Amino acid sequence: xxxxxxxxxxxxxxxxxxxxxxxxxxxxxxxxxxxxxxxxxxxxxxxxxxxxxxxxxxxxxxxxxxxxxxxxxxxxxxxxxxxxxxxxxxxxxxxxxxxxxxxxxxxxxxxxx
Amino acid sequence: xxxxxxxxxxxxxxxxxxxxxxxxxxxxxxxxxxxxxxxxxxxxxxxxxxxxxxxxxxxxxxxxxxxxxxxxxxxxxxxxxxxxxxxxxxxxxxxxxxxxxxxxxxxxxxxx
Numbered sequence: 001x002x003x004x005x006x007x008x009x010x011x012x013x014x015x016x017x018x019x020x021x022x023x024x025x026x027x028x029x030x031x032x033x034x035x036x037x038x039x040x041x042x043x044x045x046x047x048x049x050x051x052x053x054x055x056x057x058x059x060x061x062x063x064x065x066x067x068x069x070x071x072x073x074x075x076x077x078x079x080x081x082x083x084x085x086x087x088x089x090x091x092x093x094x095x096x097x098x099x100x101x102x103x104x105x106x107x108x109x110x111x112x113x
Numbered sequence: 114x115x116x117x118x119x120x121x122x123x124x125x126x127x128x129x130x131x132x133x134x135x136x137x138x139x140x141x142x143x144x145x146x147x148x149x150x151x152x153x154x155x156x157x158x159x160x161x162x163x164x165x166x167x168x169x170x171x172x173x174x175x176x177x178x179x180x181x182x183x184x185x186x187x188x189x190x191x192x193x194x195x196x197x198x199x200x201x202x203x204x205x206x207x208x209x210x211x212x213x214x215x216x217x218x219x220x221x222x223x224x225x
Binding site for chain 2: 100106
């Protein structure tokens with residue numbers, strides 16, 4: 001079945017350092033799934049951070065970016081310089097085109113001042 | 114931006130009782146979903162709903178579960194009767210198509 005695997009948290013980085021949270025996916029029901037990164041800030045609901053629906057394309061939002069790599073079936077999340085306000089739980093997710101989303105386990109990011 | 118509201122945010126209920134979780138989706142959205150997240154585990158798809166009907170459900174969507182959205186009001190998830198293993202956070206989502214989902218903050222259900 002379809003699934004997503006991402007970096008196990010917590011991930012702790014210092015402010016202004018770079019970040020990468022790995023995500024790989026397995027899609028058996030669809031050749032080109034939609035790929036998403038969602039974020040949950042403390043005390044808030046799940047928010048869409050970025051999405052990419054075309055293989056080879058890059059999505060970006062709030063300084064984060066992720067590239068849809070079909071060859072390596074990856075969708076790693078990167079940011080060049082994190083801020084303390086980026087502390088949250090990040091979820092990589094796959095949409096199967098049939099109105100279902102498969103989530104990874106989530107990666108808690110802790111940014112130290 | 115537009116939000117999905119979930120009511121209540123927390124619910125404690127005795128095992129065997131009925132519970133209804135309410136979701137107020139984004140007003141022009143057409144597809145509605147429920148996801149379940151047990152503490153420490155992944156969020157998992159339960160069911161999606163379109164045009165007044167369940168389109169697809171996972172094996173987690175037990176016979177004790179039902180969903181409806183009467184006359185454009187709340188999209189509800191009803192569990193009757195509840196079991197201890199139903200304790201989880203339940204997330205509602207809505208979308209216009211299949212790539213723009215808006216999630217609610219979740220209802221934390223504790224069955225005791």
